[in-house]
Amino acid sequence: MIKLVIGVVVAVALVSAFVFFSNDSPDLAPLPTVPTGCIPSNPLLTVSQQGSSQSGSAGSALFYTFDVTNRDGILCSSSSFDLIATIPQGWSGGFSVNPVTLPIGVPTQMIYLLISDLNAPRGFYSFGLTIRNRNQPSYSWTYSNLTYIVT
Numbered sequence: 001m002i003k004l005v006i007g008v009v010v011a012v013a014l015v016s017a018f019v020f021f022s023n024d025s026p027d028l029a030p031l032p033t034v035p036t037g038c039i040p041s042n043p044l045l046t047v048s049q050q051g052s053s054q055s056g057s058a059g060s061a062l063f064y065t066f067d068v069t070n071r072d073g074i075l076c077s078s079s080s081f082d083l084i085a086t087i088p089q090g091w092s093g094g095f096s097v098n099p100v101t102l103p104i105g106v107p108t109q110m111i112y113l114l115i116s117d118l119n120a121p122r123g124f125y126s127f128g129l130t131i132r133n134r135n136q137p138s139y140s141w142t143y144s145n146l147t148y149i150v151t
Contacts, residue, residue, distance in 0.1 A: 056150070
């Protein structure tokens with residue numbers, strides 16, 4: 001008896017669902033489509049907490065290590081990215097590689113060398129690093145919590 005009741009309930013549910021979804025009523029929202037092709041995303045730039053703040057005398061060169069990751073969708077191919085540093089005026093610096101081509105989902109370690117101005121007074125100086133997709137510049141990521149302490 002229980003099997004018969006369950007069978008009737010399932011049959012009624014299936015018929016109701018068929019009637020509901022086969023109705024041509026304009027009030028029903030269309031089913032969502034599944035995106036196809038490459039779906040771009042913002043890349044990621046991360047710095048370990050212990051590596052984000054360093055100190056040195058004025059004019060010293062300090063190395064900041066960071067990881068960059070291409071977070072585009074799995075149907076995308078590798079992408080090329082520009083690396084940009086926003087540093088205090090009069091200072092200089094450079095990346096170990098720039099631009100960089102990244103496969104999807106694989107963190108890649110990079111280095112940024114920052115040299116403070118020879119006449120920089122003692123203090124804390126903040127700067128930032130940005131990774132930006134070369135072909136789609138609206139996809140980018142900025143890490144702005146880096147510090148150079150002139151001692």
